[in-house]
Amino acid sequence: MARKTTLSVDAIELPALDGEMLTSHQNVAAAVLASHSDERDLVNQLLGQAQMAESFSKFSLTVSTSKLAYVKESKLYRALAGKKSADGQPFSGTWDEFCSLLGRSRQQVDEDIANLRTLGEEALESMSRMGIGYREMRQYRRLPEDAQAALIEVAKTGDKDAFVDLAEEIIAKHTKEKAELAQRLDEVNADYDAQGEVMAKKTKELDSTKQELEKHRKRIHAATPDEVIKELRTEVVALQFEVEAKILGELREGFSKIAEHSAAHGQDHRGYLADLLKQLETTLGTVRSEFHLPESQASAPVWLNTAEA
Missing domain, CATH: 1.10.287 (Helix Hairpins)
Structure with missing residues (x-):
């Protein structure tokens, strides 16, 4: 049986991966990212684990996302600077490069991190099992805090039907409230425009009156x-x-x-x-x-x- 290793990051233990699962491309990437410093070793091992499609899918969403959030917050991806890719192109040590090495876009990883921070590990894990997608989670993040809290509590129960019913009800209510606010804003803007027109007319009339008075004053003096x-x-x-x-x-x-x-x-x-x-x-x-x-x-x-x- 192949030898397994583990890595601890802030008390988060990264699952060990079988070397047999590495693809040739991943082996090249792992070799390229070989480092002489602790930070580079850490990034290399994180990449080696997360880069593998099969084992990445075996991670729970919250565990893998929390690891990526740690890399981003600690800026460990900077350890890639100076290394070269398989085609000889040098790395700059950016977050975008790190995400691309995982075969994912920066936007997608940032979405996962935002969902984790907003919804919490337990609710996010449950929503993931329910098949809730990025678009829906993005909608949930835009809801008021009290609505988010209600959804999170129902999500923790794992009852998909109850969660979907509540989500639809809250989103419909939120959409209606936004429409009402937009309508009131339009009415206020319309009133403002009307008042502006009235003021412009009165200003014009006042200017005309001032001009007539000035003409009258000049006539009187002369x-x-x-x-x-x-x-x-x-x-x-x-x-x-x-x-x-x-x-x-x-x-x-x-x-x-x-x-x-x-x-x-x-x-x-x-x-x-x-x-x-x-x-x-x-x-x-x-x-x-x-x-x-x-x-x-x-x-x-x-x-x-x-x-x-």
Whole structure:
């Protein structure tokens, strides 16, 4: 029977492998990686064990992955630097090279390590036996911690049906929540865009108003006293006309509706309406008093005078 050897790494005992299982390519790789240092010896033995397809498949997933994680974290793969491959190409001592010597991609090994760290040895081993693939495990790693914890506990029981049912339920719920969050985000962005448009419009209007005021200010500074007073009187007449139009239009219409309601229901609201008019008269009297204005003797509105027109 062939002689067997073992190697201990941080209390992890690496299973011994039969030399008869080495392929010619693996023998060449093992010879190339022969080292004079402890670190290189360690990497060589790890490679010799993990590189063999048959015995690699006999390792449990968590044991083999924990060994690879140790090599990566300890950067033992750097011991390959300076060695040459079977075709004479020198090694740089990178993690990618180490993974390629195992016949695996760096991405695949990193996925195994990430699964081990996230899911734990027991749950990962159980999921592996259930036939759970990389894509599903990648989904599980993206779930919230409480959902991961629930899946891990069910995975430890080894009940594949219960695990699959729970996984589908959690993923469906997580997908729905993500969709709702995305929708709310879209709504917030839409509101933000709408507010931006409103602000842009108001800013444009404000700039336009500022420009008009600046033009008006320049005209006032350059105008003669007669031209200034004429423009000011024109503005005041326009305001007076607007107020009068409100009174004779909207206010009068409101009074008419109240009068119709009074006639229809036998109620008298004339006192209420009189108080409203009294308030307007008081307001106008206050303005008259403030500017010491005499009673006007004009028989027609001032804005109908030829001079004002």
